[in-house]
Structure formats: structure tokens, C-alpha cells
Amino acid sequence: xxxxxxxxxxxxxxxxxxxxxxxxxxxxxxxxxxxxxxxxxxxxxxxxxxxxxxxxxxxxxxxxxxxxxxxxxxxxxxxxxxxxxxxxxxxxxxxxxxxxxxxxxxxxxxxxxxxxxxxxxxxxxxxxxxxxxxxxxxxxxxxxxxxxxxxxxxxxxxxxxxxxxxxxxxxxxxxxxxxxxxxxxxxxxxxxx
Numbered sequence: 001x002x003x004x005x006x007x008x009x010x011x012x013x014x015x016x017x018x019x020x021x022x023x024x025x026x027x028x029x030x031x032x033x034x035x036x037x038x039x040x041x042x043x044x045x046x047x048x049x050x051x052x053x054x055x056x057x058x059x060x061x062x063x064x065x066x067x068x069x070x071x072x073x074x075x076x077x078x079x080x081x082x083x084x085x086x087x088x089x090x091x092x093x094x095x096x097x098x099x100x101x102x103x104x105x106x107x108x109x110x111x112x113x114x115x116x117x118x119x120x121x122x123x124x125x126x127x128x129x130x131x132x133x134x135x136x137x138x139x140x141x142x143x144x145x146x147x148x149x150x151x152x153x154x155x156x157x158x159x160x161x162x163x164x165x166x167x168x169x170x171x172x173x174x175x176x177x178x179x180x181x182x183x184x185x186x187x188x189x190x191x192x193x
Contacts, residue, residue, distance in 0.1 A: 002064045004075050010057035010133065013041050014048075014144035015152045023153040024160055037156065044155035048148055053189040054078070055133030057142045063128045068120040071113050072128065077189060079112025080131040081105070087123035095127065110189060147183040154180045 018028055020037045049056055055076040060083065065072060068087070082105045086095040102118045114128065134144045142149075 004061045004063040006059055007062050007129065008060035010055075010059045010142075011136065012057060012140065012142055013045050014056045014134075014142045014149050015041050015044070015156065016141070017041070019149070020153060020156045023157045033160070037160065040156040040159050041152065043159070044152040047155060048152055048184065049076075051184050052148070052187045054187055056144045056148060058131060058133040058135050060129065060131050063130070065126040065128065067123050068116070068126055071115055072126070073111045073113045074128065074130055074132065075111065076132045077111055078132065078134065079105075079107040080133070080135060081107065082112075082114060083129040083131060085114070085129075086127045087121065088125040089121060089123060091124055096121075145187065148187060151180055151183045 017034060017037055020041055021028055021030070024037075026033065045056060053076070055061075055078075058080060061074075061076065063074060074082075082103075085098040085103065087098055088095055098120075102116065102120060103114050104117045106113050106115065112130070112132070134142060137143050
């Protein structure tokens with residue numbers, strides 16, 4: 001199994017620019033810090049995803065396995081769906097689409113998984129395309145849990161108000177504090193890919 005690769009990145013971040021501005025008491029019409037705040041939101045999102053092992057906003061991923069197995073677990077919960085499974089019966093062969101009737105998807109587990117529904121063919125490479133992460137609501141906003149969003153907002157505000165804390169080799173404050181870090185505890189999963 002190889003590292004899961006993001007094929008289509010999320011359309012939005014878990015925390016919007018307006019939410020970050022409210023956290024910092026910056027008026028929405030003040031745009032002088034927008035680029036910095038967007039960069040800090042991206043950095044905070046990356047940090048939260050690394051800590052939790054989760055995909056915080058819906059995205060499309062691809063994971064390549066060396067062969068079919070009895071249970072293929074997919075990383076970066078929560079799994080939304082499996083888009084397709086293709087395989088190569090031998091090296092140099094064109095990929096073949098595995099019919100959906102040949103497998104079943106269990107998305108209601110911590111790590112979504114694919115189980116055979118029929119005998120699977122021999123393969124030297126199995127390519128799984130899947131959608132994972134907290135979905136967007138009807139208005140296009142992230143449905144990431146509020147405690148994760150709050151952790152990101154604290155990360156952004158701390159980095160904005162204390163930029164010296166992020167200079168390599170210098171650590172003036174712990175970012176974020178252990179109380180705030182506790183907001184992520186119940187969302188942390190063991191990262192296997």
C-alpha cells in the first residue's frame with residue numbers, strides 16, 4: 001500500500017476568513033491582513049489534520065494497493081464514498097474497472113473499508129478512488145466539528161498575535177495551550193497511511 005494522494009483538494013477550509021476575523025476582532029471590511037490570515041488558516045488546518053489523522057473537509061483521494069485483500073481500510077476519516085476501484089491483472093496491462101457488485105463499502109466505521117462481495121480477481125495493482133472528509137452543507141460551508149474549528153481559530157489567532165512563536169529555534173509560548181489541544185483529543189485516530 002502506498003500513501004494516499006489527494007486528487008481534488010477541498011473547495012473550502014474548515015474555518016472561513018470571516019470566522020478568523022471575528023476570532024481576532026477584525027472588522028470584516030478590513031482587508032489588509034487577508035492574505036496572512038488565509039495562510040494561517042491553511043497552516044492551522046494542516047496542523048489539525050496531522051494531529052487528528054482526519055480529513056477535515058471533503059476531498060477526493062486515491063490509494064494504491066499492491067493486491068486485493070480481504071479488507072482494504074481507507075485512511076483520513078470520515079469516508080463518504082468509494083468512487084471507483086480499478087486494477088491491473090498484470091504489469092503492463094490496461095487498468096480494469098471492478099464492478100461495484102464485486103465489493104461492498106462500510107463507511108460507518110472509524111476507518112471506512114472495502115470488503116469483497118464476490119471472489120476478487122488476481123491483481124498486481126489496485127487503485128481505489130474515494131471521497132473522504134466532513135461534507136459541505138447545502139450552502140457550501142464545512143461541517144467540520146466545532147471543537148476542531150475552534151482549535152484552528154486559536155492556532156490562527158495565536159500565530160497572528162505572536163508571530164515570534166513560529167520562528168524556528170525560538171519557542172516563546174506553546175501554541176496552542178494544552179487546554180485547547182484537548183479539543184482535538186476525541187477526534188484523533190491512529191494514522192496508518
